[in-house]
Amino acid sequence: MATEARPFHLVVLGASGFTGQFVAQEVAREQVVPERSPRLPWAVAGRSREKLQRVLERAALKLGRPTLPSEVGIIICDITNPASLDEMAKQAAVVLNCVGPYRLYGEPVVKACIENGTSCIDICGEPQFLELMYWKYHEKAAEKGSYIIGSSGFDSIPADLGVIYTRNKMNGTLTAVESFLTLHSGPEGLCIHDGTWKSAVYGFGDQSNLKKLRNESNLKPVPIVGSKLKRRWPISYCRELNSYSIPFLGADVSVVRRTQRYLLENLEQSPVQYAAYITVGGITSVIKLMFAGLFFLFFVKFGIGRQLLIKFPWLFSFGYFSKQGPTQKQIDASSFTLTFFGQGYSQGFSPERNKPNMRICTQVKGPEAGYVATSIAMVQAAMTLLNDISDLPKTGGVFTPGAAFSRTKLIDRLNQRGIEFSVISSSEV
Helix, strand or coil: CCCCCCCEEEEEECCCCHHHHHHHHHHHHHHCCCCCCCCCCEEEEECCHHHHHHHHHHHHHHHCCCCHHHHCEEEECCCCCHHHHHHHHHCEEEEEECCCCHHHHCHHHHHHHHHCCCEEEECCCCHHHHHHHHHHHHHHHHHHCCEEECCCECCEHHHHHHHHHHHHHCCEEEEEEEEEEEEECCCCCCCEEHHHHHHHHHHHHCHHHHHHHHHHHCCCCCCCCCCCCCCCCCCEEECCCCEEEEECCCCHHHHHHHHHHHHHHHHCCCCCEEEEEEEEECHHHHHHHHHHHHHHHHHCCCHHHHHHHHHCHHHHCCCCEECCCCCHHHHHCCEEEEEEEEEEEECCCCCCCCCCCEEEEEEEEEECHHHHHHHHHHHHHHHHHHHCHHHCCCCCEEECHHHHHCCCCHHHHHHHCCCEEEEEEEEEC
């Protein structure tokens, strides 16, 4: 990282946005951890000085640090003005890009960072953007020494690093993992800001382009080691968790599979098959979600349908998404548990024509997923990028979190900040 020549180690781009405010607060916390001396030099960036100033003032009030606004730089830049992005990128070692939807606003930031030898981390959950950036910019980023690391929030650090953690904890060869996400809420329920909803609308509305991109990439399939992981039905019952589940349609599967390909091709590690699900409770929740899903998939196919979905997120998501986002009470009462059920083979037991003879269950637990856990994950990814240089891939490039951080201390950092990785059980069958 080019930290010595840059005035700021970290720059939070889009700090006045809904998620950006949480990321700015998390960097402010990281700035004063006892073991850090001197303090971390950082800045916020965006279009409006007044809004950025207000973000810093609110963070100062929340953290009880009245001098915070005077300690943090402010950079004025605009996604539509490439020269301003260049100026921002030149001042940073790492840019934390919080401006989404990334399919609309992400590429100019990636381009500016690479051109100026700056690294960039985002919290994108949009597979098409993530995969397109790899094909367009990986070689150029490697040449410039820039690390471009996508999906470094709740999408998809818990899943991607969780599979790696499970592999590391199994006393044998891990060959397949299913993950089950459970979101916990308080009496006021769950709510998500409509920025995430917009990304989903655009993503599902453009599935054909993602398929086209994957077909054009012409990649060889990653080999299957051991028994093939069977797909569950669209609605299935998980006995271990006593809950119905449906496939998780976020970026996790795309990200984990890309990581497994990287680990196989670059570190010669045995690839792990992966499937992701989300628990939905009892049968009433299943019926409600089925109706919401059918509405969504019907409307998202048409231009006017997408406009309606974006205009009325609260209505079409049955209250789960809103333009206001969650209240502080909802955030404080929320948490997540991501449970991994892995199978594989003990040392010396051949996967050829044998059924798996080992089982392992691990968990990643953390605070509210969308904003609190996302901010912790993003900021700790940035700190890992700054501090664990010798354990990163040797050259820059466009990476998944697992590809970039599999040999670093990121999991230890997350454990210390409240995103906890643990082994629940491990046994030979």
